[in-house]
Amino acid sequence: MTTPDHPSPASPPPVSAAKDRIYRSPLGLAGGVLLLLVVLWLGFDALVKGHGRTPWLALAGMILIVPLVIAFTLRPAVFAGEDRLRVRNPFRVVTLPWGEVAALRSGYSNEVVAKTGTKYQLWAIPVSLRARKKAARRQQRAAADAARGVTPGGGSSALGPGGSGLGGFGLGGFGLRVPDTGPTRADTDKAMDELRELLERQGETEPAQGEVTVRWAYEVAAPAVAGAVLLAILLAVG
Structure with a gap:
């Protein structure tokens, strides 16, 4: 029993969860930035100096191309935490608890295989x-x-x-x-080795159990579809 003269020791502060390991493609990031600069430079030049339908075509083209460039170059990433693997691909985000991961395979592409047999490609870790x-x-x-x-x-x-x-x-x-x-x-093979170590260490733990979730990236697809529709209408109208 504690008394006022002998207060109980302070409880230790909660341990913060470890940060996720983030894997991205340096070449993809560099290429994406370069492509965006070129597209924006050409697009805004056409908007300012173009005549007739040219500014509208340039605007529609940018609305279509910019989201696609971002989706395939800047967006892909793999987040590896203690409890789950989150794969952000161009048009969807897949979250797999380690307990639902059957294997991590490397061939001509790197992919994660769920226990249901579904395969998800790791766009952020391309094979070289x-x-x-x-x-x-x-x-x-x-x-x-x-x-x-x-x-x-x-x-x-x-x-x-x-x-x-x-x-x-x-x-x-x-x-x-x-x-x-x-x-x-190779660097990508090292990254896959690290993911396999996490799977082996965390796959059977209780916090790493759950269901696989898939979320489609409408924030990327919607602008691209809008740009494609606008471009098709402009071309059809002539």
Whole structure:
């Protein structure tokens, strides 16, 4: 029993939930910004300097194109929390509790598979076959260097050609090979590995259970449809 002379200790503050990990495509973001600048520049130029139907066509074109550019470049993102995976694709948002995720697959595209068998593509984590091949070559080269006793700094534990002796013909004629310090795994594959770790760790926990929800992005689709309709009417009227 607590008394006024011996007050109970203060309860610890509640632990805040961990922030979601956010995955986005840097190339997609850069490309989207560039496309938007070009579209807006051409569109506003036509609005200001155009004659006749040109300003109206430019306006309809911008209403159609701008939402589509945003949808396919700036909008895609994957939010990975402790309890669920939220996938924001161009025209819909899919929320999957970890308990409802059956697998995360990587092939020619990255996708999440729900336990119902439904597949959802991860637009924000595109597969780069070129980056994957480069990473695989670095991994093979690192394994071959380790088998030959080459040190990580690019030297070798043996003298002779390719080593640090007089018979080598490498960097500067001293037998030193330029080290390849690039990643041995593609960035998108690393992101998928992190998601798989979260799935393995959180999939069976009680807070990670629930139902899969899908919400369509009407805020993106509606302006694009309006722009398409307006453009079709202008072209039909002539």
